[in-house]
Amino acid sequence: MKRLTLLLSFVMAASMLFAGGTQEERDGQSEGTVLEIAVFEGGYGRAYWDAVAEAFEKANPGVTVNVTANPEIGDIIRPNILAGNPPDFIYMATSNSSGVAQALIKDRALTDISDVIESISDRFLPGFINNPACQPYGDGRVYLAPMYYSAMGLWYNRNFFDENNLTPPVTWDDFFLLGEKAIQLGRSLYTYQGIYPSYNESLIYPAIAAATGPAGFTACADYEAGAWTNDDIQKVLENIARIGTDGYLMEGTVALDHTQAQSQWLLGNALLHPNGAWVEGEMADAPREDGFEFGFCAPPVMNARDDKYVYSSLEEIYIPAAAKNIDMAKKFLAFQYTDEAIKLNAELAKGVPPIKGAVEYLKNSVSPATYESYQIFTKGYQPLLGQPFGVVVDTSLVPRDEFFNQLGGIMSGRISVEQWIAHTEEVSAQVKDHLVK
Numbered sequence: 001m002k003r004l005t006l007l008l009s010f011v012m013a014a015s016m017l018f019a020g021g022t023q024e025e026r027d028g029q030s031e032g033t034v035l036e037i038a039v040f041e042g043g044y045g046r047a048y049w050d051a052v053a054e055a056f057e058k059a060n061p062g063v064t065v066n067v068t069a070n071p072e073i074g075d076i077i078r079p080n081i082l083a084g085n086p087p088d089f090i091y092m093a094t095s096n097s098s099g100v101a102q103a104l105i106k107d108r109a110l111t112d113i114s115d116v117i118e119s120i121s122d123r124f125l126p127g128f129i130n131n132p133a134c135q136p137y138g139d140g141r142v143y144l145a146p147m148y149y150s151a152m153g154l155w156y157n158r159n160f161f162d163e164n165n166l167t168p169p170v171t172w173d174d175f176f177l178l179g180e181k182a183i184q185l186g187r188s189l190y191t192y193q194g195i196y197p198s199y200n201e202s203l204i205y206p207a208i209a210a211a212t213g214p215a216g217f218t219a220c221a222d223y224e225a226g227a228w229t230n231d232d233i234q235k236v237l238e239n240i241a242r243i244g245t246d247g248y249l250m251e252g253t254v255a256l257d258h259t260q261a262q263s264q265w266l267l268g269n270a271l272l273h274p275n276g277a278w279v280e281g282e283m284a285d286a287p288r289e290d291g292f293e294f295g296f297c298a299p300p301v302m303n304a305r306d307d308k309y310v311y312s313s314l315e316e317i318y319i320p321a322a323a324k325n326i327d328m329a330k331k332f333l334a335f336q337y338t339d340e341a342i343k344l345n346a347e348l349a350k351g352v353p354p355i356k357g358a359v360e361y362l363k364n365s366v367s368p369a370t371y372e373s374y375q376i377f378t379k380g381y382q383p384l385l386g387q388p389f390g391v392v393v394d395t396s397l398v399p400r401d402e403f404f405n406q407l408g409g410i411m412s413g414r415i416s417v418e419q420w421i422a423h424t425e426e427v428s429a430q431v432k433d434h435l436v437k
Contacts, residue, residue, distance in 0.1 A: 201311055
């Protein structure tokens, strides 16, 4: 990935140009502008992009929007990017396994779209623009715009909570008090996807950010020496350990895969588990206790007055710097945030960008719990974007696994929090040493 723009470039120079021809050739076939957009065809589908292209053409007579959508869109457009003929507009998350988006960022090959974002900045939900995902160079300039987003947190049975006068926890004190009530009701407080412990990022990352502020989370993400020895981080990790050592964890959790743990939760054996909204679809046909109704809440914080975060996924849209129609592409990008486009998105893709009020368009398109998860960002919670343990290329180091794979030992008390921190610091040092070489 580090050498994406160099690898095979001399071979690909004569590759087939995107959408069959140069811009000059396409202009010869049309009186107006032809805008080429490349779309990742994943869970949100392509129906929205076809519809929004048609709506944009109607609003801009003489403009033609060609949509190329495919699950492997990154691999499809790579040769054209290398040949200096990228699409005019791209929708593809920076986490896409093709690595194309990350390479465009690394090579500073994206268009500065700060002017577009500034013109509509008051419409975005807090936290979705001023972050490294949209401002990758830390200079206050925006190069990627947020498109689809979602919240990850704790899920519960709303009907059971209502029937037993239980309240989703806000603080860690609330969390453990709920644990005592769970025991009285013959249930465990918590379970998680034992052999896939990284699901706990929904709980741990926001708790760290709330305890230390974004700077503490960023220090961990940047593998800064001593970042994990922060006293507030230690308190968070001690609470994580307490779930297991104080008897709040569902018995057998650490040996379960994700569907097994989620099945036990649906059957009522635990009150809470970490996940994203996809759990509803993933477990649609699984047995559950009578009257089960999905509910969503944010992870706990140390103090109710703390700034509160919810770990969030984000999928971005952006414009290559070498695009032939940058001005029109900017106009198309801005169009994604109009009420017309947001409504189409909710109806056809069941997704919306992080625009104030946009979630209301989803109310009749998604389940009440998924709607509730989107609503969390209107209730004082900010998105926590980014991954403290990113992929480390050219090495066998997998720092994310090194961190979360300690959880089984932590929950059983075989590994202390101090040992967990020391191990994480050691891995961070190895990563940092590798990155500076």
